[in-house]
Amino acid sequence: MTRPVAVGLDGSPAGLAAADWAAREALRRDLPLRLVHVWEWQPYTHAPLVGTDAPRLWSERIPREAAAELRNRYPELEIAADHLTGPPQEVLCDVARESELLALGSGGLGRLAGFFLGSVAMSTVAHTERPVVLVRAGTTAVDEHRPATDGRQLRAMPYRPVVLGLDLSRPCLDVIRFAFETAALRAAPLRVIHGWNPPAFFTYGVGVDPGLRADMAAQETDALRTALRRWQEKYPGTDVIEQSVIGQPAHHLVDAGAEAGLVVIGRRVNRLAAGPARIGHITHAVLHHCPAPVAVVPHD
Structure with missing residues (x-):
């Protein structure tokens, strides 16, 4: 069907x-x-x-x-x-x-x-x-494409990137699959943003090795590349831009939405929890403030 x-x-x-x-x-x-x-x-x-x-x-x-x-x-x-x-x-x-x-x-x-x-x-x-x-x-359809500077027709203009907000702490294969498929259908680049925060003691800077922060950043970047490797092999024609950034993910996604054709985020489906279903604070913030269309993809 x-x-x-x-x-x-x-x-x-x-x-x-x-x-x-x-x-x-x-x-x-x-x-x-x-x-x-x-x-x-x-x-x-x-x-x-x-x-x-x-x-x-x-x-x-x-x-x-x-x-x-x-x-x-x-x-x-x-x-x-x-x-x-x-x-x-x-x-x-x-x-x-x-x-x-x-x-x-x-x-x-x-x-x-x-x-x-x-x-x-x-x-x-x-x-x-x-x-x-x-x-x-x-x-409108114009918002999906990069601005033209030479008078070209809309159909000839390249698509704006698809932005994927990725949380590496949870399995989210359905979210990644949706983002790659959507970008491939548009022949658009896929910009993957993984937001993370260092431990609280970094805030105070007491006894922190200056190289530790760089090591943690490198680990997060490697983890992001590992999570995306199999999908890049499956979609070799999709240009993937990986960004592992420090700070609130919602802020980065809203900012990225200003240049995006579509922002893709996940929503965890908790089948065991009692009470009303929730969309999560990051999803809530992106839905209310992102200027681009936002796709919310449920996942286990």
């Missing part, structure tokens, strides 16, 4: 930007596109002024009109439009389970405030076990 690239639409500009991004991604992956809008019926405490059918009819138009626009823009793409009913986060998780990936929109709050993620998007990211890509409002 062929898994489509799916999009959760809510009628917002961010949702339409996510749909356009997903259409291009579906073409790159040679997959169909599935547009989904979820309608959750709410009981009325009083009779609505415009009639009981108006909200539902508006809801039904969202995927249909988006599909018509995308068919005009990408006539070679197979597109399905679905109007589903139920709790949005639960329905979107079901849609994601049947998809190669799910794209959702992220509304802008300004350069300093970051990007707004509603409760539905956050819950979907936290609970689904398929990759979810968050796309900010205003993202």
Whole structure:
């Protein structure tokens, strides 16, 4: 069974930007596109002024009109439009389970405030076990490519790099695989950022061998190269840029996102822990502040 690239639409500009991004991604992956809008019926405490059918009819138009626009823009793409009913986060998780990936929109709050993620998007990211890509409002095909200085057409312009945030303390083969596949589909370079911090006693500098810090940095760099070696052999055509950096990983990833076409991060799925699912503080920070689309890939 062929898994489509799916999009959760809510009628917002961010949702339409996510749909356009997903259409291009579906073409790159040679997959169909599935547009989904979820309608959750709410009981009325009083009779609505415009009639009981108006909200539902508006809801039904969202995927249909988006599909018509995308068919005009990408006539070679197979597109399905679905109007589903139920709790949005639960329905979107079901849609994601049947998809190669799910794209959702992220509304802008300004350069300093970051990007707004509603409760539905956050819950979907936290609970689904398929990759979810968050796309900010205003993202276009131009943003995926490096700026042209000689008037070349968009299709001739090289793609911006894919950025992968890698935590070497946990197994994350699914995250690495997704990043390499995505970069290979674009013929884009892959920039791998591994953030680490030295022990706390380095902060005080008491009795620390000056060469110890350099030795630790070299060990982290070697560990990063070892983790990526088999994947570089599998994807020999992908240019890999390895960066082992000191400091908060989220800060480095957000900074790298300014020049990236896509940022890829992992989310650990803890099947044994009780309580609500979490996305982690690094993923949370990147989702809210990264200017580029962000792919969250679950892993054990």
